[in-house]
Amino acid sequence: MKIAVLYGGTSGEREVSLSTGKGIIKALKNKGHEVIAIDFSPEKIKDILELKVDLVFLGLHGRFGEDGKIQGLLDMLNLPYVGSGVLSSALAMDKAKSKQIFSLNGLQTANSKTFDVTGLLNMSDIVEDIKKHFPTPFVIKPNQEGSTLGLTIVKNEGQIEKAVQTAAHSDSTILVEDYVQGREVTVPVIGQKGKETPLPVIEIIPKNDYYDFDSKYKPGGSEHIVPAKLPDNLTDRLKQEAVKAHQLLGCEVYSRVDFIINEKGEPVILEVNTLPGMTPTSLFPDSAKEIGWSYDDLIEKFVELSQLDK
Template sequence: MKVAVLYGGTSKEREVSLSTGKGMIQALEQLDHDVMAIDFDPNQMEQLWKQLMQVDLVLIGLHGKQGEDGTVQGMLELMGVPYVGSGVLASSLAMDKSKAKQVFAMHDIPVARSQSFHYKESREDMIHSIKATFTKPFVIKPNQEGSTLGLTIVESDEQIADAVQMAFTHDSDIIVEDYVSGRELTVSVLGNKGDEQALPIIEIVPKSKYYDYESKYAEGGSEHIVPAEISEELTETIQHYANQAHRALGCETYSRVDFILSEVHGPVILEVNTLPGMTPTSLYPDAAGAVGISYTEMVQLFIDLSLEKYS
């Protein structure tokens, strides 16, 4: 098949996307597909349009805004070009943390208490409301951003103003939520609608105090324990929540669902990633590997599932 890989892009997660794209391109070449590698630039739409009209299928290796948020998916649907992964609505909902949390709560999936703010609101009122509502430590982060970019774990009142300012440099809306301490867990979900399955749960043990950007992407930044060393009953519960979250947002083909396992609250969902990282240190390929699916086989499986969906 002639398969395009959209990667790179213009978001603040460009470097991660370049690594994801590289992995996808190498896998497709090993599978003998005819690969068109496209470093996505929304300012070159005419050229992009001509390139994409030549391909049978698109793999999206983009992360962050203008890639993971439904915009590229909408462009491909307007063009009538088949692509791998979730559609416009699911991508947009998953990227909007505030809206996603509302959907999770509607489906009885445990979430951390949170409050959203818009940049046009009074900063003074905002900070007063945060102080009155949340007990330290708590989290301030952009509403639509990934890879912990713009996120602050607030441990003193003096941090609040700077944390709010930093979050607003990434997005026009921010979200403040209770900090839930516990074990970092993630569940990869695979399959077409009605036939999704949760892969083995991975526990992430960061080398630093928090699971930050460096812990996620630097070699040796964290240890992945797969399968996570938790009870069978708890495993089934968390995998059920992951499948439920994937379906509630309307995700397709694959996603990765992140949780905190709190000693007090049990599993608490953090977010759903519709385009999880596919770098050499990424979690989704690790989960696939745990059930005997190599990186290359995983990419072909994504293609097969997508062709089944479009047939």
């Protein structure tokens, strides 16, 4: 097939996307496809308008890649692509909206509240509201951002204002939520719509205090235990809830669903990643490897599924 790979982008996750893109491009070539590589930015829309390919493989992360905007453009151009469509991409990117959907459908989420921080004109009111509703420790992060960019774990009230400003650099809406202490796990999901399968559960043991940007992407930044050493009933529940979350948002082809196992041994869902990282240190390929799929095989499976779903 003739496949265009869009990668790079302009979000805070650009460096990760460059690495993801290189991996995808190499895998597709290894599988015999003709590849057109595009380091994408909104200024390069002309490149997309002129594309003549069988499929577009999205190696983008974050804004203008994972949020449904590029998917909408590709839909208008009638260009098939790998992964979720406009609505599911936008919902997954909007942490507050997706949490509402999960909570209404029986999935446990952390208590949270959103704040409009446009222009930070009402900073003192925001700080006081946060103090009123959230005992420390708690988390402040952008409502729409990935890879823990802009995230602060607030351990004392003196950190609140700076944490709000940090999150506001990435989004006009911030999310404040209870900090859930526990084990970090993630479940990759793959499959045709309605027939999705969970891959082995991964436990993530970060070298830093939590699974931050460096832990995710720097070699040796975290340890991935695959499969996670968990009781069978908890493993089954995580897999079922991951598939349920994927389906609730209407995701397609693949996603990765992140959880914290709290101190009561219950899974608390954090988010669904519709375009999870596919770098050499990424989680999804590690899980696939556990069931005998090489990186190249995994990328080819995404291509095959996309032809079925689109």
